[in-house]
Amino acid sequence: MRPKPAFASNDDDCSQHGRCALANPIPGGITPFKPFGVVVHHNPLNPANPLADINDPSQITDFDGFVGLTHIRGGGTSMNDETGATTALAFQADMGFSKGKFIGVDGRRHEGTFAFI
Amino acid sequence: MYTGPVGTAALLQQTHDYNVHIDSNDVFWMVPLDHDAVKVDFDDGRARLRVSNLRVFDDHDLANSLTLGLGLPGDLGFPYPAIPPVAPVRATISFDVEWNGIVATAQINNSAQNFKGTFLSTGATIRWSAEQPGFQFESETPNPARNLISVLGREQNGVFFS
Numbered sequence: 001m002r003p004k005p006a007f008a009s010n011d012d013d014c015s016q017h018g019r020c021a022l023a024n025p026i027p028g029g030i031t032p033f034k035p036f037g038v039v040v041h042h043n044p045l046n047p048a049n050p051l052a053d054i055n056d057p058s059q060i061t062d063f064d065g066f067v068g069l070t071h072i073r074g075g076g077t078s079m080n081d082e083t084g085a086t087t088a089l090a091f092q093a094d095m096g097f098s099k100g101k102f103i104g105v106d107g108r109r110h111e112g113t114f115a116f117i
Numbered sequence: 118m119y120t121g122p123v124g125t126a127a128l129l130q131q132t133h134d135y136n137v138h139i140d141s142n143d144v145f146w147m148v149p150l151d152h153d154a155v156k157v158d159f160d161d162g163r164a165r166l167r168v169s170n171l172r173v174f175d176d177h178d179l180a181n182s183l184t185l186g187l188g189l190p191g192d193l194g195f196p197y198p199a200i201p202p203v204a205p206v207r208a209t210i211s212f213d214v215e216w217n218g219i220v221a222t223a224q225i226n227n228s229a230q231n232f233k234g235t236f237l238s239t240g241a242t243i244r245w246s247a248e249q250p251g252f253q254f255e256s257e258t259p260n261p262a263r264n265l266i267s268v269l270g271r272e273q274n275g276v277f278f279s
Contacts, residue, residue: 023142025142033183033197035195050223054268056230056274057236061275064273066159066164068166070266070267072263073124073265074260075123081252089118090120090125091118092119097166098147114149115155115166117147117210
């Protein structure tokens, strides 16, 4: 199963996803379960590393804009819809965004906003 | 999501892993949004990402997410636990992430990775929820103390790095 790809529209508007262009990934990244897992073109934040030593936080290359990443661990409550039973669960949220200009796979300049989920 | 205590994220205790999968362009887990879904006030170290009712996949755990549902064998001498294969299911998530409060600032010019820019370490909170057949989840009240590390950047990479 495949989701809708990371698109952005030509030049200045990505609100209509069907008209958007594909972005390219950063060249680097990690393979967390090597040799089993896929290559992940993403550099996770590490709380032990100083800010000045972070790797590129963007997942999109040929990019000029704003990026945001978070690494948050918290809690919440789940509910089983059939029984109504509730359970306390922990979560880890590694999320973020990119918002700006980029060169798409078509070689043209685009502008887009993306969530990292 | 994990059955362990808050603050832990052990693979063997993971029960849900939400993401949008990797598409043919290999960009990792990113989905396009309307422009107004992300608001940035970089000089004040603030940003907000809000999305409602986004269709995603629940791959159960990170190992299945990154092995495309194959799990991990666990018996080949690799340093990973055995994780049974799990097929993804559809889910819907909503989230509101806020970056707020500059903790540190750095100017980076990294020629090895071809990126440069101004980067901020910030505080951050999240409120989010998930729904799928038979199951729903609501996160706790946003709590700044839950943030481990969050970063905002105004950057250029690739062909924009020079």
